[in-house]
Amino acid sequence: MEYVSPEGLRLDGRRPLEMRQLRAELGAVSRADGSAVFEMGNTKVIAAVYGPREVQQRSQQLNDKALIRCEYTMANFSTGDRMRKPKGDRRSTEISLVIRQTMEACILTHLMPRSQIDIFVQVLQADGGTRSACINAATLALADAGIPMRDLVTSCSAGYLNSTALLDLNYVEDSAGGPDVTVGILPKLDKVTLLQMDAKLPMDIFENVMQLATEGCKAVANYIREVLIENTKQLENRRGV
Amino acid sequence: MEVDRADGRAPNQRRPVACTRGILHRAHGSASWAQGDTKVIAAVYGPKAGTRKNENPEKACIEIIWKPKTGQSGKPEREYEMVMKKTLQSICLLNVHPNTTTSIVIQVVNDDGALLPCAINAACAALVDAGTPLKHLAIAICCCMSENGQILLDPSKIEEQKVKSFVYLVFPNSIASVLPEGSLKSEGEIMEHGILTSVTHGVMTVDDYFSCLKLGRPAAAELSDFIRNNLKLKPGNDSSKAA
Amino acid sequence: MAAKGGAAPATYSPSPTTFKKKRPPIFTDVDWVRPDGRDFHQCRPAFLRTGAVNAASGSAYAEFGNTKVIVSIFGPRESKKAMMYSDTGRLNCNVTYTTFATPVRGQASSDNKEISSQLHKSLEGAIMLDTFPKTTVDVFALVLESGGCDLPVVISCASLALADAGIMMFDLVAAVSVSCLGKNLVIDPVSEEENYQDGSLMITCLPSRNEVTQLTITGEWSSPKIHEAMELCLDACSKLGKIMRSCLKESASTSQE
């Protein structure tokens, strides 16, 4: 199948190095301590953060740092075909773990010992790159909740199809079976916290693809920063500062 | 008459037995036990703190996890687990470690008849390897009644399917004691003549059952000697063989 | 059923239930006769007995026509370990069906949770939960045979079993349902009637306090019809309440002797 046309256009009309439309909104869930909606094209996720709060299960309590928990769920209607999977299937568990580990790396957990922070991520529409979208939404929600972090974590994916490196794969491109590199970075510190790939790729091409994904992460970081600054300004206005 | 078993054994002849202890590093005790082509690995973990609900916390609890060779465990496996649990519970000194659980994992490597007796023997060896305090050992053996009324010892899978009925018997092993002769007898019976566990399949006459007992007892005594010798060896040594 | 034919154990029931394609026309007529020959507003004879299960703290057996139910009560006893502290007692309800309860084997086992939660909702209003703080009362019901009106029978039987177990209650709980078939309201419907009903109304009430603890309606109803059906049910509930009361008195007097 042809994923990049001779004119250099992708199936959804993007250029290979073009990202999908980003949209983010803070405070989507009123009861949560922090929440955010994050959209990357047709992929749409909600993240809600509860905490820091008392540890619910005593046996899990950590005395030197906060306990971070994460749950990833997909709505039944999020995919093209209606699915009815039991909660907590392997894929969800794996992604929950990835998000948890990524967020744990940037939260200053040692400042909140003996407490618990829950991150719930709900996928409303899935069109490729849910992992990245979830991480971006979780970052925003954590920032909204005012949880101390080393830096924002942002994530983006890139792939390699038809001998072309493609930024931010959608569902059709993702299911083409080619390599899919998901990268998560701490943009200010310029450090990689997440790197996932489950296919073979020559070393030099991999470097290119990863470079592309990292650029994508930086773009997301810029957008997220804008959203946060905008939100802060609004809060200031409301307070009349 | 003797040669009508497929593998040329005499009716009262067991298959060769092999036992190796300490084959797993992470387990507290482990053993593999083979009788002919039937082979089972047993691993002992514990005692671990706490018992499950509905178990007596004043005693140690024993838990059997039976892993079949392929597939998921079903009804027969659960039945094996039950029988093994009750059998091993009665040879362990449960009062030594109250409110603990010892897990015994049985992995079937190959089933060629007499599977449950093989697993019980393996578990016994693994318990010794783990140093679990025991009253005595349990020696399990299988006898079956062939169509022509002959009693065969330690049947293979094919024989098990052909015969009309079979019996699994578990005896306590003979105790080498410093106590004076006779003090271990109760009611005038010799201890190793008592049955610890008996499970039968298929219809037989009462007399047949007692003939099975008669045949099984000396075989169990032989096995008992084999285990005793094997336990004297250092664990991890190469398997010794007994015919 | 036949559509399911796959590699799975391919057994099927030879009973002719699948062949009744059209609903029998008699139900829409004004003067049809109910399958068991009852009047529209006549309940099935009820047989109730307490103390059916020795191992339980309280139990009851109920038989309404072909609907046969056993309920056992255990407790008040220790709550499950995972439960948080609670200064009122907990009620735990569980309803199961036997595999042979329905005409087709194992058909009714799917919606146990729903029926269990209905049972819970109907009973919780009648029980003085603060008389057994920190503990749980388990209400386990087994439907031996399903012959229509399973839930109301389970509820009535459960309240009798609770009384037998000596759990403090404001009142017994009696439950009755009516089916709407065409223009007719029939009380205490059998399975066959339930399968062809246009609507149903179930009331569980505390007969001597004249209080409704649970009410469910399905199908399309006008207000006057709801009124009529409720009257019918409440009347039947108070009668059922009397039967339950006399059953309890009887068992109390025999145990004294």
Add this chain to the structure above:
Amino acid sequence: MVGLSVGEKHFIQGGIAQDLRTDGRKRLTYRPISVETGANGSARVKMGKTEVIASVKAELGRPNSSAPDKGKVSIYIDCSPTAAPQYEGRGGEELSMELSAALRQCLLGGKTGAGAGINLSSLSIVDGKVCWDLYIDGLVINIDGNILDALGAAIKAALSNTGIPKVNVASTAPSDEQPEVDVSDEEFLQFDTTAVPVIVTLTKVGRHYIVDATSEEESEMSSAVSVSVNRQGLICGLTKRGGAGLDPSVVLDMISVGKHVSEQLMNKLDSEIAAAEATMEEE
């Protein structure tokens, strides 16, 4: 779920008794409702802070042998853990099940389908062979009371936004075989939602009952009755929550009040749905 002090409890109860609730509403006033319709067969409804999404998907299936001339409808509700941490893992299952059951009861009518909001016969394609299976999925994103009414409204909006593809049946198929069907990509039949009822939940606090209760108000309830009412003013289903018993006359009174309120809600919803669809078309 909601921790309130004694003072706050009194404030809520007192407000309700004086027909002036904490957010300034009267007893029988709804919070602002907003309806947003999305792509084919989906809608988002906000009632105050309560936010739910409903989606309708149609698949081809085989009708049940007991009702060969009818399609099938199933309703599943999920409570997202984003709404409250206790719905994490399997924690939301109980509430999800209860909501699903209540909605089925309120929307799908009796056993024969009388009073159903969705005409099951219209979902049939070939009697006994092919029909539409309608899957209605609801997702609760944010909870601030009165989820059932919001879900009912969202489902109504999603249904009115659902197009079911036109199906051509190959007429030559022999009677005992599964007929070949051709699902059209272009022609859609709009779903008729005039019969879909609305759900009104009356929550009893003290001696009075209120509509559209918030979480705080729900924590003070003794019992709640949800009535589903269609355009003709007929009751299509009723469920009760909460343990406390009610006098039969009170129940009847609540039903009549529910019927009265439902008219306003129905009109409000219809205009909101129309407005939402209009904005969709503009885009």
Add this chain to the structure above:
Amino acid sequence: MVGSANGATDLSSEMEVDAFRRLFPLRFHERHLLESVRPDARSLGKARETSLALGAVASADGSALAKIGCTTMLAAIKMEVMTPSKEAPDEGCVAIDFHMPPICSPIVRPGRPAEAAPVVSKHSGMIDLKELSLVSGKAAWMAYLDIYCLDADGALFDAALLAAAAAFSHLQIPVVSLNDDGRIVVVSKENGEKAKNKPVNEEKRKLKLRSIPFALTCILHKNYILADPTAEEESIMDTLITIVLDTSCQLVSLYKPGGPALAYESVLQDCIALSRQRVKELQKILNEAILDMDVD
């Protein structure tokens, strides 16, 4: 309450007996055993009162309710049609399930399978599977036997086996015919005239039971043998032995899963003798129940 030797004087008032029973259950029972009597006034070798009711469930093809003391078992059979396997084209099948629903005992809670369950659902060869054949190679009966324990008070296997055997003797196989689609349908009275297809099993409405097995569970404790134990006795003295004999006194099963007491040959002989006696009793009870049913 301290000494056990002078227990008789301690146990003068009723409250104290109850307390003693709860605090020192083993001593309480051993005191009884010394006098060769059990707390429920039975002698050691005597079984509890046993009753049978056939046809307890109308929705099943065959059913029976068995009671041994307080232990209650309900067994019911539903017949369904299956295509027999290639290896045995003219044999039916029997599927046995044993259920411990939560109502039967305080230990069983919903969601966890009762430990005792798998042991009970063992197959006994009393039915000739060939009798369950309908059309060779095409259709055969699958008999689903479900046994529910309604009240668990010891000797569960004995009661379950009795209920199962009684359910099979109550079983009425429906008359069926082969319809045009190759499916088996019930010949009912209403559509009897239009059923042009001849019934395939008019003569085979009842199963011939070859020889019916009966079980007796005994407790071995020290040198005592207690027949038909209650749940209380089972929980205190935990060496159980279950012997199943059929009507011709063949041994169907001898099941002893471990336990601190060892079974010597003499003990086995004694148990078998008790079982022989019990088989006669149970056979009589079963025959009476069948006769009662025939009269009705």
